Amino acid sequence: MQILLVEDDRSLATGLCKALRSEGFITNHVAEGKAALHTIGVDPPDMVVLDLGLPDMDGLDVLRKIRSSGSTVPVLILTARASIDARVSGLDSGADDYLPKPFEIPELIARLRVIERRLSTTNDSRIQVGDVALDTIARQAFYKGEPVELARREYTVLKSLVENCGKVQTRDQLESRLYAWGEEVSSNALEVHVHHLRKKFGSDFIKTVRGVGYTVRKP
C-alpha cells in the first residue's frame, strides 16, 4: 500500500512518514501541491494524505485538479481547518475522508485501514475484535475461529460496528448503510439485526448506547 503524503510542515511530515512506515505503509512525501500533482500523474499512489494549507496552492484546488484529471485515488484530508463548513467543502471537492488537526495517530491509521480495505488490495483483509473476526473480501464472519453464517444486512451492520470498534455507530449511520442496499427498512429492523448478531456472537459483544446507537468495545 503506497501512500503519498502532501504536507508542508517538515517536522510533522517526517514524524508521519516514520509512523506510517512502521505500520507497513510505503510512504512518499512531497511538500507542495504542484509536486503532488506531478507525482500523482507520473507514479500514482494507492492513497493520498493531503494537507490543505500548502505553500504554493490551496489543498482543495490540488484535490479538484486530481479529480478533474480523472483520478479516483482515495484522498484523506488532514487540516487545521476544523469547522463543519470546511469539512463539507472538503468532502464535496471529492475527498474520501477528513481528519482535523490535531489528530490522534491511531485514529489516522484506523481511517487509512478502512480505505485500504475498501481498495481490497491488501493482504490483510481480516479485522479481528476479540473473538470476532471478519474477512472483508470473502464477506465472511468468524466467531472463535469458526465461520458464522450471516445474512447480508447482518454482515453490513457487523462490519460497520467492527470497523469502528470503540466508537458509537448511531442508528442513523447504521440505517443509512442498510438503505444503501436499496431495501425498505422497518422501524425496528436494526434492533432485529442486532438481536440476531448478539445471538451469534454473545450478548455482551454489541453494546447499546441508549438513545444514541450501538458500539463494539475494543478488546
Place this chain on the structure above:
Amino acid sequence: MKSIRLYLIMSLLAAVTLGNFVAAVYGYRSSMAETEVLLDNQLADTAAIMQMMRPGTQRVSLPPSERLAFQVWTADRKLVQRSKNSSPDPITELKEGYRDENFEGYRWRVLSQFDADASLWLMVAERIDIRIDLADNIVLRALLPIIISLPLIAAIVWLVVGNGLSLIGKLAKELREKRADDLTRLGTANPPVELVPVVDAINGLLHRLDASIKRERRFSSDAAHELRTPISALKVHVHNLRKQFPDNNEDLRVLDRDLGRLSHLIEQIMVLYRTSPEHYQASMRSINLSDLARSVIAELYSDVDARGQTISLSGTSQTIIGDEDSLRIMLANLIQNASKYSPEGASITVSVDKEELGIWLGVKDTGPGIPLTEINQVFDRFRRVGGDRHGSAVDGCGLGLSIVKHIASLHQANISLQNNEDGPGLTVSVFFPADLHVFMGMEGNRR
C-alpha cells in the same frame, strides 16, 4: 459652556437687543430732526397768521399758552405788542430767521420776521423742552413694540434652537442604542450639514475600531490555528517514541498527558474566537438538537466508556435555530465536564425536550455535584471548583463552562446549574426560548 441652547439664546438676544438699540438711536435722531422741521414750519405758519392780523386794526386776545410767546416791534425798535409770558426786552435781535434763545428761565426756539408793508418785526417763540417732550413721545411709541417683543423673540429662539438641537439628541440616541459588538456605520440619513463632520468622524472611528478588532481576532484565531500543526507534529513524535519504548515509559506518559492538556487548551481558546457574533450570525441554521447530541455522544463515547461510565440520550427530537459548530462544542464541553468530574461507573444522561416556552437541553451526571457556595462562580474563566485542590486527578483548563455560557448567550439561551434532587450529581440545563428562536429564524431568512 454648559448649554448650547442657553448660549445661543443669550447671544441671539444680546444681538437682537444691540441691533434694536442702534436702530432706536438712529430712529430717535432722525425723528427728532423731522420733528424739528415740522415744528419750525408750524412756527412759521403761526407767524404768518399773526402777520395777517395787523396790530391796532383789531384787538387780538390770544389764548393763554405756556408753549408760545410773541413780540411785535417797529422798525425803530419800539415794542408794539407782546404776549403775557414774554418780557418787554426783545427776545432776539432784529434779524430774520430761526434762532435758539434763553428767556424767562426757558430755552426757546424763535422765528423773527420783518413785515415790509407794515414795517414791523414779528417774533414768535416756542419752548424747546416742550418740543423735546413731544418728540420723545413720538419716538418712544415707535420703540415700545420692539421692547415688548423681546421676550417673544426669546421664546421663539428657545423653541427653534431646541428643535435644531434635537438632531444631536437623535444622534446620541442612535449611539446609545448601538450594541457593543455592532461597529457598522451610523444609520442617520441626511444629517444636517453641521452634524456631518461629527457623524463622519464617528463613522471613521467605528470603521477603524472594527478593522482593528477584526485584525486582533484574526490574529488570535490564526495564532491558535497555526498551533495545530506543531501540536500534531508533537503528537506524532510522541507516538513514534512510544513505539520505541513500549514498556509503559512514565516520562512518555507524562509528556503525552501534558501534550493533551496543551492541545485541549488551544482548542478551547480557539472556540472562544471562532464563536464570535459575526461568525455565528452568518451560520445560523435550523438544527436538530437531538441528532446533534447523538452525534456528539457518539464522538465522545470512547472517553466516557474508558472511565467505566455509561451515557445515554433521552427525550424527543427537537429542532432549534443555531450554529452547528458552536452547539457541538457546547455539548461536547458539557458532556466532557460531566464525565471528568464524575467518578468511574457514574452515569450521564443527556436530554432534549420541548417545554411550554422553548426547547430544553439537560446534561445530568451522578457525580459529586457542586457546593452551593460555588455554583455561581463556575462560569468564570479559568475557574475550577475547589481551586488548586482540584488539579491532581483531573486535567482541565477551567475554560469549558465559560465557553458553554458564551455559546449559550450567542443563542439567547439561558443556562443554569442545579444539584440533583433525586440523588447525588449535577444537572446543567440550557434553555432555548421559543419566541426568540422564531425571531432569530426570521433574521436568518433575511440574510
